[in-house]
Amino acid sequence: MRIPKLSKTQKTILSILLVAVGFFVGNRIFNHVSAWAGVFIIIIMAIILIRLIYKYVKKL
Structure with a gap:
């Protein structure tokens, strides 16, 4: 089974x-x-979110 390609919006x-x-x-x-594992996951998600916002602002 083939996975369809996603658009930029998707x-x-x-x-x-x-x-x-x-x-x-x-x-x-x-x-x-575990508090440390939770903090690690939250920090990784924050870094990904900052990267997404940076890419969006850079496009403008």
Whole structure:
């Protein structure tokens, strides 16, 4: 089965959704499993979000 190619808009929406889910998962891990692992996941998601915002502002 072949995976269809995504448009730029779909990639952007998927990336934002991934970051939102990542923050949620990081928060859950922080609260229930390990604080350091949760902080690590949240920091990684923040870096990805900053990168997405930078790419968007750079296009303008």
